Amino acid sequence: MSSKQDIIKNLHRSSKLIFPMPEITVEAVKFDDPVAGFLEISRFVGGDAVVLNEGDDINALIRSLYPDAEKIASNLPEITIASFNPDETDDPHNLNGVELAIVKGELGVAENGCVWIPQNVRQKALYFISENLVIILDKNKIVNNMHEAYEYVAGNGDYGFGVFISGPSKTADIEQALVIGAHGAKSVRVIIGNLS
Amino acid sequence: MSTKHAKAAQRFISNREQEQWHNETLWFVRQKRDNMTMRIPEWEKLRDLAAKIKTHTIDDLIHYLETFSEAAESNGAIVHWAKDAQEHNEIVYGILKQHQVKKLVKSKSMLTEECLLNPYLIERGIEVVESDLGERILQLMGEHPSHIVMPAIHKKREEVGKLFEEKMDSEKGNSDPTYLTHTARKYLRNEFLTADAAMTGANFGIAQTGEVVVCTNEGNADMGTSLSKLHIVSMGIEKIIPDLASLSVFVRLLARSATGQPSTTYTSHYRRPIEGGEMHIVIVDNGRSSIQNTTGRDQILRCIRCGACMNTCPVYRRSGGYSYTYFIPGPIGINLGMLKSPKQHSDNLSACSLCFSCNNVCPAKIDLAGQIYRWRQQLDSFHKASTSKKLISQGMTFIFNRPDLYRVLLKMAPLINRLPRFLVYNRLNAWGYGRELPRFANESFNSMWRKGKIQKDNQ
Incomplete structure (x- = not known):
């Protein structure tokens, strides 16, 4: 007998009538202004979010945030300050040393500052290996809470990999002292603009 | 009769300063958790849902395991089944050997601790690198997690500084956490870049979509899995939940309960292998199916490993993780240890004051303290009951069954107040250690009542 069959045989059969799946309807936190909520919580989790005002140039804004960055990776056509397209590399190891990566986020969550990124670059390593990360987010795509977020995720396409990112990489493993920049990006900035 | 926990705790508290720091630091985490939960008016509703979703899933686990494995396979993952720790380790080693892996980077997984995977692989010539900072510190020290x-909550910055001087060539005498963390970042970056395979645990397995969800703050799980072609997931059968809607409930509870954050930095969803790579999911039983089969005890499988029960536990906070005989400490560890082997781990049952604080913070509403209480009732059947407590119980049974004798003894009890100290506070009386006993009243309530000394309140 296979181990799978062994394990299944060992488990008791269900009595679904006794323990039915509950209906997941939660009256969860909502924000009068989700963008303002997102900006506030982003600061709280250490990942400054900034608003791109109507008429402002996104490349100029990013340059002002990272004036010294030279090795800048992006596959977005509108990002003209990118120094190379990371999708052209076959080996994710080559991305070590990227100073700034600029990617697109698909959905923001106001309750915790998370941004959903279904893999939209060839090497997902880019999201983590870059020293700094800029995520561009449409201001009309910020939901209130994770229930709304997962409803969106479940209904919007198939992804091989997807990640919610909320702020920079961090740890408190030495005496509970918070340190930014454990393994992933040392800074994460979400740029919220009217992209639609 | 002191338990192993009590004896080990005595060693822990002998360093007063460290004990106090440990206690206050974990209590601070508990307070951060409270601040988070107070911002969520629907918090109790979430806990309630989490308990119900898990209860349902555990009850119908056969269905959900099959749904999960079918979905995972159709995503292109390779699913393995392991009855026990031995088989889990053999499967993992088999995959690594087949791919001629020399170096494996791991992100935190309590299941691989449970299976003692690291020593198994190291004996067979594989270099194993833990990549969570706390885990890496302990691995270099040759120790195990205490939370x-x-x-590494039990380690001081100076100890880490010394370790890094030796292993990572850090500056002498520099024990600044930021400096040390960034030193480790540089060293571990190199490990990620030179690893042949990455291993992660799983916080959740989503039955409907066959994906595995891992939550980290450091980003170590993702550094490992996005640089290596080979990703092995080690997942207990109880990690399965039905769908993404269920996940929304657990994700909202997990980080808030664990560290008082609104969310972990990374919530990563692994559905398909990396371009040109392989993703293996090892589904592990190792005793969980027997727990699922035991009515009442099966609720322990609801645990999402947030650690909130430890942070709030007054005994854990003041005795540290190493005082427990099981590798998972605190209220959940006491229970898991008993389910693993009552004979081996019954000494941990004393590490509970039955304050029930753990029950009130558990996001899956597990009756942790109630279960501990029930285990205590069974101690005698494992021949683990304390002889002195048994003797006292027998004595009390004798007295309480004889009302006249009871009344005489009660009258005489105040005499104890006047006994010389050494007769009351000695090694026969464990309750006299470190505390003053209450004084016996000169007259009992019963006798005061009869004499009309108790006045009815006529307001």
């Missing part, structure tokens, strides 16, 4: 979420 499931904050593994």
Whole structure:
């Protein structure tokens, strides 16, 4: 007998009538202004979010945030300050040393500052290996809470990999002292603009 | 009769300063958790849902395991089944050997601790690198986690500084956490870049979509899995939940309960292998199916390993993770240890004051303290009951069954107040250690009542 069959045989059969799946309807936190909520919580989790005002140039804004960055990776056509397209590399190891990566986020969550990124670059390593990360987010795509977020995720396409990112990489493993920049990006900035 | 826990705790508290720091630091985490939950008016509703979703899933686990494995396979993952720790380790080693892996980077997984995977692989010539900072510190020290979420909570910065001087060539005498963390970042970056395979645990397995969800703050799980072609996931059968809607409930509870954050930095969803790579999921039983089969005890499988029960536990906070005989400490560890082997781990049952604080913070509403209480009732059947307590119980049974004798003894009890100290506070009386006993009243309530000394309140 296979181990799978062994394990299944060992488990008791269900009595679904006794323990039915509950209906997941939660009256969860909502924000009068989700963008303002997102900006506030982003600061709280250490990942400054900034608003791109109507008429402002996104490349100029990013340059002002990272004036010294030279090795800048992006596959977005509108990002003209990118120094190379990371999708052209076959080996994710080559991305070590990227100073700034600029990617697109698909959905923001106001309750915790998370941004959903279904893999939209060839090497997902880019999201983590870059020293700094800029995520561009449409201001009309910020939901209130994770229930709304997962409803969106479940209904919007198939992804091989997807990640919610909320702020920079961090740890408190030495005496509970918070340190930014454990393994992933040392800074994460979400740029919220009217992209639609 | 002191338990192993009590004896080990005595060693822990002999360093007063460290004990106090440990206690206050974990209590601070508990307070951060409270601040988070107070911002969520629907918090109790979430806990309620989490308990119900898990209860349902555990009850119908056969269905959900099959749904999960079919979905995972159709995503292109390779699913393995392991009855026990031995088989889990053999499967993992088999995959690594087949791919001629020399170096494996791991992100935190309590299941691989449970299976003792690291020594198994190291004996067979594989270099194993833990990549969570706390885990890496302990691995270099040759020690094990003392907390499931904050593994190195018992270590001081100076100890870490010394370790890094030796292993990572850091500056002498520099024990600044930022400096040390960034030193480790540089060293571990190199490990990620030179690893042949990456291993992660799983916080959740989503039955409907066959994906595995891992939550980290450091980003170590993702550094490992996005640089290596080979990703092995080690997942207990109880990690399965039905769908993404269920996940929304657990994700909202997990980080808030664990560390008082609104969310972990990374919530990563692994559905398909990396371009040109392989993703293996090892589904592990190792005793979980027997727990699922035991009515009442099966609720322990609801645990999402947030560690909130440890942070709030007054005994854990003041005795540290190493005082427990099981590798998972605190209220959940006491229970898991008993389910693993009552004979081996019954000494941990004393590490509970039955304050029930753990029950009130558990996001899956497990009756942790109630279960501990029930285990205590069974101690005698494992021949683990304390002889002195048994003797006292027998004595009390004798007295309480004889009302006249009871009344005489009660009258005489105040005499104890006047006994010389050494007769009351000695090694026969464990309750006299470190505390003053209450004084016996000169007259009992019963006798005061009869004499009309108790006045009815006529307001």
